[in-house]
Amino acid sequence: MLFNSFQFLIFFPVVTILYFLLPQKLRWFHLLVSSCIFYAAFVPIYLVILFFTIVIDYYAGIMIENTPGKKKKLFLTLSLIANVGILAVFKYYNFFIDNINNLLHSVNYAGANLPLLKIVLPIGLSFHTFQAMSYTIEVYRGKQKAEKHFGIYALYVMFYPQLVAGPIERPQNILHQFYEKHSFDVERITNGLKIMLWGFFIKVVIADRLAIYVNSVYNNVNDHNGTTLLLATLFFTFQIYCDFAGYSYIAIGCAKVMGFDLMTNFNRPYFSTSVDEFWKRWHISLSTWFKDYVYIPLGGNRVTIPRWYLNLFIVFLISGLWHGANWTYVVWGAINGFYLISAIVLKEWRNKFNSILRLNQFPILFKGFQIVTTFFLILISWIFFRANTIHDAGIIIKKIILQRGPLFDAGNPSIIPYSILGILFLFVVEYSKEYYPQRTWGFNSPNLYVRFTSYVITVIGILLFGVFDGGQFIYFQF
Amino acid sequence: MQVNKKVKLSFFVKAVIFILILLVADRGVGMVMSHYFNKMESGETARANYSFNKANEDVIILGSSRAAHHYIPELIKDSLKASCYNTGRDGQGILYNCAVLKSILKRSTPKLVILDLNINEFIKDENDGYDKLASLSPYISTHPEIQEIANLRGPYENVKCISSLYKYNSLALMIVVNNIFKREDGAINGYIPLNKKFAGTLNNLNTTQTILDSIKISYFKKLIEDTKKPNCELVVSVSPIYLNLNNITTETIRIATKVCEENNIKFINNSQQPIFMHSPEFFADEYHLNDIGAKQFTNLLLNQLEKRRNIID
Numbered sequence: 001m002l003f004n005s006f007q008f009l010i011f012f013p014v015v016t017i018l019y020f021l022l023p024q025k026l027r028w029f030h031l032l033v034s035s036c037i038f039y040a041a042f043v044p045i046y047l048v049i050l051f052f053t054i055v056i057d058y059y060a061g062i063m064i065e066n067t068p069g070k071k072k073k074l075f076l077t078l079s080l081i082a083n084v085g086i087l088a089v090f091k092y093y094n095f096f097i098d099n100i101n102n103l104l105h106s107v108n109y110a111g112a113n114l115p116l117l118k119i120v121l122p123i124g125l126s127f128h129t130f131q132a133m134s135y136t137i138e139v140y141r142g143k144q145k146a147e148k149h150f151g152i153y154a155l156y157v158m159f160y161p162q163l164v165a166g167p168i169e170r171p172q173n174i175l176h177q178f179y180e181k182h183s184f185d186v187e188r189i190t191n192g193l194k195i196m197l198w199g200f201f202i203k204v205v206i207a208d209r210l211a212i213y214v215n216s217v218y219n220n221v222n223d224h225n226g227t228t229l230l231l232a233t234l235f236f237t238f239q240i241y242c243d244f245a246g247y248s249y250i251a252i253g254c255a256k257v258m259g260f261d262l263m264t265n266f267n268r269p270y271f272s273t274s275v276d277e278f279w280k281r282w283h284i285s286l287s288t289w290f291k292d293y294v295y296i297p298l299g300g301n302r303v304t305i306p307r308w309y310l311n312l313f314i315v316f317l318i319s320g321l322w323h324g325a326n327w328t329y330v331v332w333g334a335i336n337g338f339y340l341i342s343a344i345v346l347k348e349w350r351n352k353f354n355s356i357l358r359l360n361q362f363p364i365l366f367k368g369f370q371i372v373t374t375f376f377l378i379l380i381s382w383i384f385f386r387a388n389t390i391h392d393a394g395i396i397i398k399k400i401i402l403q404r405g406p407l408f409d410a411g412n413p414s415i416i417p418y419s420i421l422g423i424l425f426l427f428v429v430e431y432s433k434e435y436y437p438q439r440t441w442g443f444n445s446p447n448l449y450v451r452f453t454s455y456v457i458t459v460i461g462i463l464l465f466g467v468f469d470g471g472q473f474i475y476f477q478f
Numbered sequence: 479m480q481v482n483k484k485v486k487l488s489f490f491v492k493a494v495i496f497i498l499i500l501l502v503a504d505r506g507v508g509m510v511m512s513h514y515f516n517k518m519e520s521g522e523t524a525r526a527n528y529s530f531n532k533a534n535e536d537v538i539i540l541g542s543s544r545a546a547h548h549y550i551p552e553l554i555k556d557s558l559k560a561s562c563y564n565t566g567r568d569g570q571g572i573l574y575n576c577a578v579l580k581s582i583l584k585r586s587t588p589k590l591v592i593l594d595l596n597i598n599e600f601i602k603d604e605n606d607g608y609d610k611l612a613s614l615s616p617y618i619s620t621h622p623e624i625q626e627i628a629n630l631r632g633p634y635e636n637v638k639c640i641s642s643l644y645k646y647n648s649l650a651l652m653i654v655v656n657n658i659f660k661r662e663d664g665a666i667n668g669y670i671p672l673n674k675k676f677a678g679t680l681n682n683l684n685t686t687q688t689i690l691d692s693i694k695i696s697y698f699k700k701l702i703e704d705t706k707k708p709n710c711e712l713v714v715s716v717s718p719i720y721l722n723l724n725n726i727t728t729e730t731i732r733i734a735t736k737v738c739e740e741n742n743i744k745f746i747n748n749s750q751q752p753i754f755m756h757s758p759e760f761f762a763d764e765y766h767l768n769d770i771g772a773k774q775f776t777n778l779l780l781n782q783l784e785k786r787r788n789i790i791d
Contacts, residue, residue, distance in 0.1 A: 006634040186489040414651045463643035
């Protein structure tokens with residue numbers, strides 16, 4: 001079930017009202033059943049795969065805790081193999097077979113045609129797999145006690161607000177919350193609803209509007225000039241942010257209404273002054289997951305310098321591959337890894353350059369320059385993220401550099417103005433939150449009439465300017 | 479506990495007030511949108527408003543942009559001595575045309591309806607679904623007869639249309655701009671002349687395997703049924719296209735021919751008419767005739783309908 005669907009408009013209030021009406025001891029069961037209904041609305045058979053991983057990890061957690069010595073590692077390994085195995089089969093099998101077939105064809109190996117699997121990727125597989133792995137790893141490390149209650153563990157994996165696109169939670173943060181009694185707290189519920197409203201706004205009004213233009217251009221790159229491709233890339237930069245952050249806000253708000261606190265997943269990433277900072281503000285739950293479970297176990301930065309760079313590069317390559325079974329994502333990850341390594345390598349030179357130009361005497365200008373530079377570096381990497389193939393990405397970059405022309409209007413002259421207005425509105429709101437967090441306006445105004453007016457205007461904005469074809473969230477495909 | 483109860487009560491009261499304000503705002507802003515939407519005097523929307531709300535001419539042209547650019551009402555009027563309006567609309571197909579016809583039939587019975595079909599009219603649109611039916615939303619409240627077609631857009635569409643604002647979704651900017659800047663596009667009774675001349679070569683039609691849309695076919699049949707009224711004739715026409723079909727009969731043409739035969743409806747296929755296939759100067763692009771081509775075609779069609787001239791008498 002999509003958050004931006006009519007079904008969810010019915011589902012959410014019904015589930016929430018029932019949640020508060022039920023006694024505490026039944027609430028976990030109610031949420032688990034609701035989460036099953038939520039997930040089954042996509043494709044019911046997906047529940048079987050989810051159930052399989054839940055059973056394995058539930059028992060793995062208990063066995064890890066109860067097994068002394070080195071045998072613990074065996075159960076952790078089994079759990080990780082099961083999770084990664086499922087991911088490998090459903091998400092990457094056809095990708096690898098395709099590449100092997102292409103390789104064999106390129107060397108004229110006759111009869112090279114390994115069969116592909118006709119399977120559909122379960123929605124959100126990458127997310128709940130990572131969340132499940134986080135659990136068994138933390139139990140192994142002794143930082144989390146194994147969950148004995150099967151239903152509560154199942155709810156940890158399946159909790160519907162964050163089931164299909166995160167935030168990827170840690171067991172220490174969320175498991176205990178399923179045991180806590182959450183009262184009907186007006187302030188908390190209001191805050192949760194406000195967060196959801198903002199999430200819906202940026203998803204259906206901004207992200208889905210931008211998607212119309214981006215899709216029509218990026219799916220036909222040969223038909224468009226560099227100017228159009230540059231605009232589409234700029235639009236995609238905001239589309240992916242509003243789509244994913246919008247989903248996260250809805251998830252966080254939805255959970256908050258019921259009394260659950262999920263981790264922050266986005267922190268206004270396009271105000272970052274470096275790529276390193278960007279990755280501390282973008283998809284925080286995933287980047288911290290990779291840091292804690294891949295980067296640090298590889299040695300992090302407590303190794304030789306070449307090994308440090310290699311660790312960074314490996315993490316970003318894997319992150320790219322996590323996003324999708326396509327070389328474009330791998331290249332995207334590699335580009336970001338390259339940015340980070342370059343920033344470290346060139347740090348001294350950059351400092352010398354800054355001091356020669358005395359940029360520290362113009363802190364606001366300098367910060368603006370850093371933000372804009374970071375933004376464009378990230379924008380370039382998004383070309384590979386969105387392009388259908390590496391070849392398309394190459395065409396796009398070449399045309400952006402070399403080819404100018406009139407802007408394509410996607411058959412509707414209002415698309416570009418709507419899109420630009422949406423981005424400008426987003427910028428104003430985010431700028432205010434970033435640089436004037438103490439200012440209370442709009443949703444957070446102390447004046448009731450101002451708050452109500454803001455809510456009404458936002459809903460009117462969604463009804464008038466939102467795109468309502470139930471457009472799927474980008475990160476669902478991961 | 480008392481304080482807690484008071485706080486909860488206050489929350490519910492505020493929630494109810496918020497919903498009421500929202501309902502009032504929805505109706506109020508919706509009324510303003512409706513007023514300015516219907517006030518537009520030129521452009522595609524103004525023509526659509528006329529088609530749905532006022533058109534009652536003797537001859538009605540239905541179709542997509544190909545209809546809008548191919549059939550000249552002035553020539554039809556002069557030849558058949560009957561009023562004529564071209565309701566053709568860019569990007570729209572058989573479902574939209576059915577809705578237009580239903581709204582016209584509620585207030586009058588045209589003597590002749592010419593339906594222009596695209597050569598792949600009945601193919602399922604995998605990219606768009608029925609989202610183009612969003613253009614029907616502003617007319618639903620005054621034309622309940624088209625609700626059934628509008629509901630094809632998606633589940634709960636009839637519930638969503640309870641909101642006045644939802645009906646004007648994505649139209650706000652266009653309403654503002656068109657009311658401030660009254661731009662003429664040269665349309666005359668719905669016909670929009672194109673002045674470009676196509677400079678390309680004759681290509682083959684892309685005939686990749688496609689899936690038929692049974693809903694579109696069913697509404698084509700319903701449209702035929704709707705025109706089965708006394709003194710109302712339907713002609714199904716396929717206008718010229720500057721693409722070589724290589725003697726292939728598309729599924730749409732095959733089905734349309736069969737259905738028209740079964741219902742004794744005149745079906746005229748000019749898609750590969752030689753005079754047009756050898757004359758790129760009649761075309762603005764591969765799919766649309768320019769003004770010169772439209773004149774040629776309209777006169778050709780009128781000759782083909784010559785036997786029908788007496789229907790207008």
